[in-house]
Amino acid sequence: MTPRKSKSRPTINEVAKRAGVAKTTVSHAISGKRPVAPATRERIFKAMGDLQYSPSPIARRLAGSPSHTIALVLPLASPTFADVEVRYIASIGAVVNQHGYTFLTLTAPQVNVDDLRQIVYSGLVDGVLLMRIQQKDERVKLLRETDIPFVLIGRTRDNKGLTLVDLNGEAAIGLAVDYLVELGHHSIGFICPEDLNFAFAYRIVKGFEKSCAKQQLPRIMSPAVWSADAGYRATLALIEQHPEVTAIIVWSEVVTVGAVSALRDIGRKVPDDISVISFDRSEHLHLASADLTVIDTRPEAVGGQAAQMLINLLEDKPLEREQILMPPLLITGKSTAHCTNGQVTLPKPA
Amino acid sequence: MTPRKSKSRPTINEVAKRAGVAKTTVSHAISGKRPVAPATRERIFKAMGDLQYSPSPIARRLAGSPSHTIALVLPLASPTFADVEVRYIASIGAVVNQHGYTFLTLTAPQVNVDDLRQIVYSGLVDGVLLMRIQQKDERVKLLRETDIPFVLIGRTRDNKGLTLVDLNGEAAIGLAVDYLVELGHHSIGFICPEDLNFAFAYRIVKGFEKSCAKQQLPRIMSPAVWSADAGYRATLALIEQHPEVTAIIVWSEVVTVGAVSALRDIGRKVPDDISVISFDRSEHLHLASADLTVIDTRPEAVGGQAAQMLINLLEDKPLEREQILMPPLLITGKSTAHCTNGQVTLPKPA
DNA sequence: GACTTTACCCAAACCGGTTCAACTTGCTTA
DNA sequence: TAAGCAAGTTGAACCGGTTTGGGTAAAGTC
Numbered sequence: 001m002t003p004r005k006s007k008s009r010p011t012i013n014e015v016a017k018r019a020g021v022a023k024t025t026v027s028h029a030i031s032g033k034r035p036v037a038p039a040t041r042e043r044i045f046k047a048m049g050d051l052q053y054s055p056s057p058i059a060r061r062l063a064g065s066p067s068h069t070i071a072l073v074l075p076l077a078s079p080t081f082a083d084v085e086v087r088y089i090a091s092i093g094a095v096v097n098q099h100g101y102t103f104l105t106l107t108a109p110q111v112n113v114d115d116l117r118q119i120v121y122s123g124l125v126d127g128v129l130l131m132r133i134q135q136k137d138e139r140v141k142l143l144r145e146t147d148i149p150f151v152l153i154g155r156t157r158d159n160k161g162l163t164l165v166d167l168n169g170e171a172a173i174g175l176a177v178d179y180l181v182e183l184g185h186h187s188i189g190f191i192c193p194e195d196l197n198f199a200f201a202y203r204i205v206k207g208f209e210k211s212c213a214k215q216q217l218p219r220i221m222s223p224a225v226w227s228a229d230a231g232y233r234a235t236l237a238l239i240e241q242h243p244e245v246t247a248i249i250v251w252s253e254v255v256t257v258g259a260v261s262a263l264r265d266i267g268r269k270v271p272d273d274i275s276v277i278s279f280d281r282s283e284h285l286h287l288a289s290a291d292l293t294v295i296d297t298r299p300e301a302v303g304g305q306a307a308q309m310l311i312n313l314l315e316d317k318p319l320e321r322e323q324i325l326m327p328p329l330l331i332t333g334k335s336t337a338h339c340t341n342g343q344v345t346l347p348k349p350a
Numbered sequence: 351m352t353p354r355k356s357k358s359r360p361t362i363n364e365v366a367k368r369a370g371v372a373k374t375t376v377s378h379a380i381s382g383k384r385p386v387a388p389a390t391r392e393r394i395f396k397a398m399g400d401l402q403y404s405p406s407p408i409a410r411r412l413a414g415s416p417s418h419t420i421a422l423v424l425p426l427a428s429p430t431f432a433d434v435e436v437r438y439i440a441s442i443g444a445v446v447n448q449h450g451y452t453f454l455t456l457t458a459p460q461v462n463v464d465d466l467r468q469i470v471y472s473g474l475v476d477g478v479l480l481m482r483i484q485q486k487d488e489r490v491k492l493l494r495e496t497d498i499p500f501v502l503i504g505r506t507r508d509n510k511g512l513t514l515v516d517l518n519g520e521a522a523i524g525l526a527v528d529y530l531v532e533l534g535h536h537s538i539g540f541i542c543p544e545d546l547n548f549a550f551a552y553r554i555v556k557g558f559e560k561s562c563a564k565q566q567l568p569r570i571m572s573p574a575v576w577s578a579d580a581g582y583r584a585t586l587a588l589i590e591q592h593p594e595v596t597a598i599i600v601w602s603e604v605v606t607v608g609a610v611s612a613l614r615d616i617g618r619k620v621p622d623d624i625s626v627i628s629f630d631r632s633e634h635l636h637l638a639s640a641d642l643t644v645i646d647t648r649p650e651a652v653g654g655q656a657a658q659m660l661i662n663l664l665e666d667k668p669l670e671r672e673q674i675l676m677p678p679l680l681i682t683g684k685s686t687a688h689c690t691n692g693q694v695t696l697p698k699p700a
Numbered sequence: 701g702a703c704t705t706t707a708c709c710c711a712a713a714c715c716g717g718t719t720c721a722a723c724t725t726g727c728t729t730a
Numbered sequence: 731t732a733a734g735c736a737a738g739t740t741g742a743a744c745c746g747g748t749t750t751g752g753g754t755a756a757a758g759t760c
Contacts, residue, residue, distance in 0.1 A: 059746035105455040409716035
């Protein structure tokens, strides 16, 4: 508990004394917020140099100046980050650092509202980036009550007045469905998210239903939480109940790992027997089952954009748009193929 | 640039007023450094709860006491965090939060000494946890010069006077080799790290050489940087040059993903044709090639221990040991089997 | 020449805590 | 019974900066 002092750094007072001025003047000389006579400024800078002075960020922050630090709040929901998430972190970090800000990742195992409140109130950070947005998100509510600038990566149910960047989930699932239909598939299964409080999950499920209606397809869904294991089981269940499906869409790379294993284990060849489209891109996937067709959820673009917007907010620069919906990309690989027929002969599931 | 003040961040003054005491008393009630009457303390805590008060680390720090904040410095070297790393983060976070400290992950994209200096110098954090230690590590040098408490996860070349926790890398590789020898393998390949500045990499390579000498095995190595792709190529290269190997050890889960793909692609069945042992455990691996034999590098134990030691350091509690070498665990799975013979008929590589 | 403006500098208040010295009380103890 | 001591509480100083509101002297305006 003993306070550590870091070798008693020089303070603004010592600089002021050495330069023969008031500390106010030193402050002005540094910040440039009030005019200081050239001769005086020179004396002050000389003194600063002699003493190797650099102002204490702590004191500055306490006195009300920005800390030039932003926090990314990203709860560690699953025991591991997925590739996608890391790509978010990396791209955000790049933008933030490039602008001279310090970047903190807040990875409490569960970032609850109280943790967030503590961070916001601590005065440690100037702004907050929030991920994994829920349909009804307490954290957003909290941030709205304070006046700390923040940007959402994702959307809640009610987004009035919020600044956000989000992937267009409806468009994403639509892209996948339309592409498969174009290839001649009529029976498309969706390994879909289970927890619809997660806002992105909600949107893609709704989007799938809408797409099915539009294309007059049956709604075939099998829910899987965000893990490979769940993906494995969900895929087995889906195939068992709907052996007629000729294509599946999987809602996340993490889940796809399991889905691909399942298909392999029951002897369905991709893409000959069944086409697969996965959300996200993933290093692991790429190698585990070469060259998958994916819906790129564009973490770099979304994350980078969000970081940029937050920084603009912090620097009182105008935003061209408050809310940005990023269009998804379809990257065609070798896991999708023309549907030879509605009825193919199926190998008996093991 | 305008300083933002959070609308109504409660201060110690408001708590004091609400509880009808002086702010001094509130401070004492929180820190416990001076006695406070039970009734008073209760009133104070009630007021704190009502106001959702949490003390400002900044102000605390400025007033000369610790900010109860520790930083984990973990450069984003590869484009992605591996499972292992995330498990470190999670376990450290758990311990840190449990002790009432705030936990910051500093994920600068590069291994920058300057960033670290700034953090240390700013006085924002009480202590630092350092990961990805190099044999010759500038950051360690920097931290030694300051007097901020820090704990290494890993080791450098010269560790005199340092507080650290590290997995026993030599023991780890030894465990793997000995186990394979026990199963009758005489030709063991090591998909090994390439960059020997990374201290852990250096130690396991040296350890492998030592083990080979001890067991009178040939040294068969094929280097791969920390990526699945590299693992794929390194495995192909190794098998091509040494088709006689009946077992391989892979130095990291990330690399193993590629190694397993490579073996599959050239038609070597695991464990019938070849045994595989991987460092680390991984969710992805587990499913991509069910039930691998692994050397568990125990990120939870190492990370948690390191966090605990740092906190002890910060609170002037005695450490039972300054340096801890965590023993690795061998978890046997289905990717290793008895070597049927030194010479097996091999399928022609594609 | 009186009046305003501008440039320059400073004292004091403030940010939100911690800590020190002092001041009550109530209870021992010589 | 007076002195001593511990518990409980508080005002004031302090940490190292920023910001506000004067004040003074020189320059500009009419």
